[in-house]
Amino acid sequence: MRLLTHNMLSSNIKGVNNGFPLLIEAEKVVEKLVDFNPDFLRNIFPKIDWKALVAAARAVGYGELPDAADPAMLDSDDFLRHLHHALLQLHLEEGALVCPETGRRFPVNKGIPNMLLHEDEV
Amino acid sequence: MWYLCVFYHRLLDYRKPEVESLANLFGAFNGGDWDSDSDRDSSNRENNGNIETMSLQWRLPENHHPDSPFHFVYLPSEDMARKIANRSILVKGVYELWGEGNTHEEMEEAIKLYPDDRKLPYLTSESTFKITVDSFGKVISFEEQNDRIRSLSYIPFKGRVNLRTPDHKFWLMETDDYGSNNGLPPVVQKRIFFGREVGSADRKLLPTYQLKSRTYLGPTAMDAEMAFLMANQALAAPGKLVYDPFVGTGSILIAAAHFGAMTMGADIDIRVVRDGRGPNCNVWSNFKQYGLPMTLALLRADNNLPPWRPGLKEVFDAVICDPPYGVRAGGRKSGGRKLLKGVVGPYTVPDDKRTDHIPSTAAYSLVECVHDLLDLAARMLVMGGRLVFFYPVLREDDTIDTHFPEHPCFELIASCEQILSLRYSRVLLTMVKIGPYSEEIAESARIRHLEFKENHLKWLEDGNLRSAVFSPTDPQLGGAADAKLGKDSKPKYRGKYV
Numbered sequence: 001m002r003l004l005t006h007n008m009l010s011s012n013i014k015g016v017n018n019g020f021p022l023l024i025e026a027e028k029v030v031e032k033l034v035d036f037n038p039d040f041l042r043n044i045f046p047k048i049d050w051k052a053l054v055a056a057a058r059a060v061g062y063g064e065l066p067d068a069a070d071p072a073m074l075d076s077d078d079f080l081r082h083l084h085h086a087l088l089q090l091h092l093e094e095g096a097l098v099c100p101e102t103g104r105r106f107p108v109n110k111g112i113p114n115m116l117l118h119e120d121e122v
Numbered sequence: 123m124w125y126l127c128v129f130y131h132r133l134l135d136y137r138k139p140e141v142e143s144l145a146n147l148f149g150a151f152n153g154g155d156w157d158s159d160s161d162r163d164s165s166n167r168e169n170n171g172n173i174e175t176m177s178l179q180w181r182l183p184e185n186h187h188p189d190s191p192f193h194f195v196y197l198p199s200e201d202m203a204r205k206i207a208n209r210s211i212l213v214k215g216v217y218e219l220w221g222e223g224n225t226h227e228e229m230e231e232a233i234k235l236y237p238d239d240r241k242l243p244y245l246t247s248e249s250t251f252k253i254t255v256d257s258f259g260k261v262i263s264f265e266e267q268n269d270r271i272r273s274l275s276y277i278p279f280k281g282r283v284n285l286r287t288p289d290h291k292f293w294l295m296e297t298d299d300y301g302s303n304n305g306l307p308p309v310v311q312k313r314i315f316f317g318r319e320v321g322s323a324d325r326k327l328l329p330t331y332q333l334k335s336r337t338y339l340g341p342t343a344m345d346a347e348m349a350f351l352m353a354n355q356a357l358a359a360p361g362k363l364v365y366d367p368f369v370g371t372g373s374i375l376i377a378a379a380h381f382g383a384m385t386m387g388a389d390i391d392i393r394v395v396r397d398g399r400g401p402n403c404n405v406w407s408n409f410k411q412y413g414l415p416m417t418l419a420l421l422r423a424d425n426n427l428p429p430w431r432p433g434l435k436e437v438f439d440a441v442i443c444d445p446p447y448g449v450r451a452g453g454r455k456s457g458g459r460k461l462l463k464g465v466v467g468p469y470t471v472p473d474d475k476r477t478d479h480i481p482s483t484a485a486y487s488l489v490e491c492v493h494d495l496l497d498l499a500a501r502m503l504v505m506g507g508r509l510v511f512f513y514p515v516l517r518e519d520d521t522i523d524t525h526f527p528e529h530p531c532f533e534l535i536a537s538c539e540q541i542l543s544l545r546y547s548r549v550l551l552t553m554v555k556i557g558p559y560s561e562e563i564a565e566s567a568r569i570r571h572l573e574f575k576e577n578h579l580k581w582l583e584d585g586n587l588r589s590a591v592f593s594p595t596d597p598q599l600g601g602a603a604d605a606k607l608g609k610d611s612k613p614k615y616r617g618k619y620v
Contacts, residue, residue, distance in 0.1 A: 040361045088418070112395055
């Protein structure tokens, strides 16, 4: 699971109000190279919840992202490279996403988050 | 300029919408790139100037049936005509027409009248060329083909012939009235066309991606040709993000990824997306097989209760999918069967069993599935983004029910039928997001969601397509009705792939 995906997901358990951002329990993190595409990054940047991305990157051991970001930074190649790496190249391969409100663990196996709810959470 | 657009005689409903979509993708409606200003004015601007729903001008050769492979289309430039043809799947060729006629003599007159400044640059002595003789609905013998080519001697070809890699390809095409029983669209009289090829579809893609050589397949994997058509309808291109909420083995996303789009997929069945059939036979391995960039994300999620964070919207450029409509594969959603029937209260999972608990799922009716899909797409698509999905319809009497799902955020721009059996068809719907996802729309979707949950059983029974498709016919009445259906409901040449 890439951090881009993490940035889009929340815990949608019935009754949970603040299911975002999910906390990351990392057991195994891998890096997979992806072709650098600045246009895609510029497109997706306004949709990103920056605070959540920075926290997620730190949770998987990547501290190169600035605490705050604004669109002007997209002109910097350096910034784009870091964003590219954090968003697309870091994978949570094994671990879990934890609901910040209830502590429910959504397991991540073989890079695939299992977001399906149990019967009593629907 | 008007171009002759000749299609393959396949998937007839899909042909013009594909060209329209590609014209949009390559910017035909963006104002720029027209050869002259007068060209621009004559493009179709009826749709309130909304470029997402604009369409091209088409016309048919005289006396031709709309199912004929020969069409004329008005395109802004040769460059665009080439781009469209080369990316398409169903365009056999786009040609600059030099002349046409009901007889060879008539065509000769027309070719002679065609301006020299359009012809001579392609006939120079430095260039190489090739002439192909083609006919629709009939085979022409090799001798006859050569005779036809020789009869073109009134065109001053100066260049050398090169059959492998010619600079310019010329086509002599004809169609004739072979009688009504040859299973082709009716032709009233013979028509001959001569033109210079501008571009043609790259159908070599299809054997490369054909399902029989793909490693990981599911029972409803999308056939490669159809997947490419869907990706074209969705305007898949580099830098765009495409989402498939019923990803399965990834067969649709592979087509989108081939055209350079970033892809994401979700499925409710974890075995399909996570495990596949082993480490070298899963969705990832399918992408690897074709050397495509890996899909950005695969996740297990329920389309009925999507896990997207609140406030997240307008992220996908296209949503493409083949929803489970319960004929060959049924949809599932969260919530146990018995729970939704109201037989038992919610099952509370004991704390010690939570980690490996496998939640039960219930059948997911088509109506609810499509409602959820439209709601999700309305929220998650960018403005102008496209929702492309298959919708099943029963074939009754002579026509199919053309009442398709609607949503205030979407405008339907194309519906293409593929006949699957005498009883039912599937229709590829292409919708464009034309309105923002407002609070009111979100609220009414929420109410509808609860209503579906309460009347779970009713919806399941109402929308049971499977029984309509597979139930045996009544030998007395139904048999006769079916026989009639088989005879009259569609032209003889229409079938699954035509």
